[in-house]
Amino acid sequence: MVQSELADLEKKLRDAQLRPTKQRLALAQLLFSDGNRHITAERLHSDAMGANVAISLATIYNNLHQFTAAGLLREVVVDSSRSYFDTNVMPHHHFFHEQSGTLEDIEKNDLKVDNIPPLPEGTEISSVDVIVRVSSTRR
Amino acid sequence: MVQSELADLEKKLRDAQLRPTKQRLALAQLLFSDGNRHITAERLHSDAMGANVAISLATIYNNLHQFTAAGLLREVVVDSSRSYFDTNVMPHHHFFHEQSGTLEDIEKNDLKVDNIPPLPEGTEISSVDVIVRVSSTRR
């Protein structure tokens, strides 16, 4: 890892009012150094173990939520049994592969959602999430 | 409840190859006798208790899944902490009210999804789910 990269991550955390602790920097590195990721807490935890970063699962959860609140991550709800966190925080949608449990981004401009009916009284849109669930073609 | 209604529910179960047991009939009544519902297992369980129907939570879960497999219900994933089951099995979408945790149907023809990009290699669409998350307008 490059020096400047670490400094960038530290700035990213500071800008989000999060102290750049050892654990946060390690997580930020795992999350943001390698393109878009869709990751679960357990997965991130084992990635950290694999990278010889000592960090408890509680801290993983704390930080995933703090990162999300700070707009550094976004939670994607596709599976009722676990939470996925997405490093792409721009508005966009997803393919969800049902067999493998993997997510793939769909850029917002590719896909169009039209004719949303009048919202329930007294509400405003907080997000529009499209999930295209796909499965392997059986042959 | 009307006699014919019970007979209809029994037929509905039989057609789905599910024996119309006391518990299943009671659940079918709670689920299908009163328009579209979006319900959680816990909620259905307390509805049953409220209607003086003795039924265990395990049976609720068993049957929600069996009904879903038989196409009598559809599972809606909107909240990573619990599962919702929808009695409307026609293709359609949802408003999800973030504060109250309630769902509301959006008829398929109201809303249009266009320009879905090419699917991942070797896959086919199993469903396209749109969730319009709304929250109360603060004033």
Place this chain on the structure above:
DNA sequence: CAATAAATTAGAATTCTTCTAAACAAGAAA
């Protein structure tokens, strides 16, 4: 440095869901 406020942690606790193995009920056959 010292003070204080924030972050981390292990492990317990919670919540939702599934499993297990035994008891029970439904439908089929005699």
Place this chain on the structure above:
DNA sequence: TTTCTTGTTTAGAAGAATTCTAATTTATTG
């Protein structure tokens, strides 16, 4: 009917994901 087979229900244990607790450690500020 009665019997047989198989499907269903059940209580409670077990499991999985997540949150909480209270103590300890670490970062930042003065």
